[in-house]
Amino acid sequence: MDFDDLEEAEAAEGPTLEERREALLRQARVEGERERFPFPAGRNFANGKMKMLFLYGGGVNQKVAKLQVGNVFKESPMFKNMEFFILEAPTDTAVTWHPHDSMVQQLRPFGETVYLYFDRLPCANSQTESWVGIERSFAALKAHLREHGPYDGVCGFDMGGEVLAQAARMAQEENDPDLKGMFRFMILFTSGSAKHLSELGLRGKRPQSPLRLPTVLSWSRKDENHPYTWYEETALFVAPECREVISHQCGHMPPKLAKGCEELERLTNFLEAMHTSSPWTPSDHADNAWSSPLWLPLGRSEPLKLELGARRRLLVVTDPMGSHDFDLKLERVLHAVSAGLLEKPRAAVPFKSVGCPDLTDDVRTSLEVCMLTPAEFVAAASGSAVSVESVTYSEKQRSYDWHSHCDQPPCLAMKREDIISTHRQELLVRTWADELMQGITFEDEDAVGIVGLGTGCFIAFAIARMLVKDRKVVPAGLWVVDAPTSLPTETTLRPAALIDCPVRYLVHSSSQVGPPWCWEVSTCGPFSMSTFESSRVVAKLVVDEFLAR
Known part of the structure; x- marks a missing residue:
């Protein structure tokens, strides 16, 4: 066979997997670029200064908000060119809404009444x-904008930023008449997005295409209150060229x-461009590197129905670390609860007291998942x-x-088992995938x-990628159960690495882990998540689910 014959034979086989991947991503980009953000006409709406609207975090007030604005912006040369206004949250409550006495004492000098969006x-x-009362905040924001808008920029922290991110989505996707043409850019500090299984998420109120307005997103990996992966997900909902x-x-x-x-220098550069309407592009700083080729949501292809007669083979990738130290953690949690050192689980009383998670069930179920064996799957598949x-x-x-680098997770809502972070570990897991699959x-x-359990999900992902890259096999499905949600940059930097393989993310219902964006960007095929009550x-x-494919 000469080279012409070889090329004709390859062409007859159809597109390669890499060509399929590139075509899926091109289509996803086209779909994501259909939406345009409705900007206002003009700029510098405060008599030549940038007019800014600030929404604060939960359980403070305007006095605290003014200090927060000063802390962020006062050292910037652009501060003199900005005029800030603050939207008071519509629901008041006592400062004792905060669960920790230290926070209550810090806030008391600013008044006994605080406010919530x-x-x-x-x-x-x-x-x-779910965010009870957010519709009231949407109404308050819209009323304020009708009377006082437009603004150059909107800026929010925590709950305030979460309201604004939703408002930007409503302006772009719903063409909301009270929100369109009301702001030109956005600055979000420590702000999450509506979760997949939240009320807003189940109603389809997560972004359906990337937000296309210039946005600064800022957070700390040392955040004490929420998993930093939540803030990472919010960043991915902004188009890469805009964030x-x-x-x-x-x-x-x-x-x-x-x-x-x-x-401050990077923030100032952004503000200068917004003030003068100069061309602006994201910097090449390392803070942007992890996400520069990524965005959410990705376009999704329809699931392929397996052919009649297809042999369904399920590969179980157990947790190589077994019980980790969850058994010891469970003992400590049980002791702390019985001694009154940890609060028992309870749901929030809206605008009165915050809820507490079930830490006992969280640790117990994590232990049970890590101890699952292939035998349970053999029994489930019998006959x-x-x-x-x-x-x-x-x-x-x-x-x-696999988690030795994170003995002290930065956030109480994250366990060390949620994090695998180094480039060396990405290289190592590829070697493991090759070795483990030699006889299969x-x-x-x-x-x-393929189903991965606990830390085994990272290995299952490497096996799935190896099958695509080396054996030219796209798995019929990847299930990850209680998977790590913070993976090495090198692991997640390639969107749709699994082409259109369906990916299912399963997590126990008492888990406080952050969003599974690193699994969501791995495919242009179907992605979904759900919770389970028991490892059984x-x-x-x-x-x-495999049988139903």
């Missing part, structure tokens, strides 16, 4: 966290930016068309700690499903 039910960081990410070290608060620091096999770890592999082969008629249902859930 919404409250988090059943508690902060719940997988179903500037600025990390800081100040925890859960708007950062106090000192004169001369590079964070069905699914055959089950598994990888086998060496003793050396079982002794490796597939035929053309095989439909390959996991194997049957996965097998039943």
